[in-house]
Amino acid sequence: MKLAFISPRWxxxxxxxxxxxxxxxxxxxxxxxxxxxxxxxxxxxPNEALADYKEILASPELAKSxxxxxxxxxxLAEEKKGESAASSLxxxxxLLLDPGFTPARRQLVTVLEKIGVSAPLSWQxxxxxxxxxxxxxxxxxxxxxxxxxxxxxxxxxGPRRKGLIALAIFLAAAGHGCSAFxxxxxxxxxxxxxxVVISRTSPVxxxxxxxxxxxxxxxxxxxxxxxxxxxxxxxxxxxxxxxxGWIPSATASSLLPSVAVSSRGS
Numbered sequence: 001m002k003l004a005f006i007s008p009r010w011x012x013x014x015x016x017x018x019x020x021x022x023x024x025x026x027x028x029x030x031x032x033x034x035x036x037x038x039x040x041x042x043x044x045x046p047n048e049a050l051a052d053y054k055e056i057l058a059s060p061e062l063a064k065s066x067x068x069x070x071x072x073x074x075x076l077a078e079e080k081k082g083e084s085a086a087s088s089l090x091x092x093x094x095l096l097l098d099p100g101f102t103p104a105r106r107q108l109v110t111v112l113e114k115i116g117v118s119a120p121l122s123w124q125x126x127x128x129x130x131x132x133x134x135x136x137x138x139x140x141x142x143x144x145x146x147x148x149x150x151x152x153x154x155x156x157x158g159p160r161r162k163g164l165i166a167l168a169i170f171l172a173a174a175g176h177g178c179s180a181f182x183x184x185x186x187x188x189x190x191x192x193x194x195x196v197v198i199s200r201t202s203p204v205x206x207x208x209x210x211x212x213x214x215x216x217x218x219x220x221x222x223x224x225x226x227x228x229x230x231x232x233x234x235x236x237x238x239x240x241x242x243x244x245g246w247i248p249s250a251t252a253s254s255l256l257p258s259v260a261v262s263s264r265g266s
Contacts, residue, residue, distance in 0.1 A: 205245025
């Protein structure tokens with residue numbers, strides 16, 4: 001397994017030394033912790049590495065932005081500890097940040113095969129492995145607006161050449177279409193309603209949010225689910241295979257760390 005070592009992100013106020021010292025010290029401490037975690041993972045001490053990765057990812061500096069490599073390394077540590085379901089969540093979070101991150105995709109497939117969960121790649125995932133959605137959105141928007149401006153120039157200033165006008169219309173339509181398509185298939189758009197089963201045993205799907213309710217099946221650890229509704233400590237979920245029912249929220253963790261209800265997978 002190839003480890004993805006992390007480069008620290010330096011920053012902080014530049015107006016005065018007093019304002020500068022605190023964030024720089026925080027960043028330095030964070031960088032040291034990253035190096036310690038990476039070294040522990042590389043030397044076969046996953047327990048130490050995982051504790052460090054959890055602390056790093058929970059730090060205020062990464063509250064609004066984190067690294068795909070960090071989640072990938074955390075997943076490797078969880079996998080080495082035998083926490084396969086939790087590692088699948090970490091690999092999915094890495095892919096959420098960078099859909100084209102091949103090592104995370106490969107490890108996710110390996111882990112899911114190990115725990116017996118089928119997760120064939122959809123055509124959207126195959127496409128995102130080749131082109132990042134942000135690239136489609138940005139390039140499409142630029143091309144679309146170039147087409148619009150060219151069309152305005154052609155219609156207003158000078159002889160109207162039908163071929164060039166048609167080309168400008170096509171560029172505007174194709175560009176904005178590409179941008180809209182990139183937005184539609186961006187996995188982050190629907191990630192807020194997604195979760196992963198992280199419990200070691202398969203939670204039972206219940207007809208109502210109660211332990212005594214009728215069972216309609218179970219969900220294997222590592223299963224990606226859609227959260228349709230919440231009721232206290234229960235989630236009403238749907239799996240890709242069409243199963244629906246209520247499960248205890250503690251048995252799953254949201255795909256987006258910021259909306260995770262259970263601290264076990266955050």
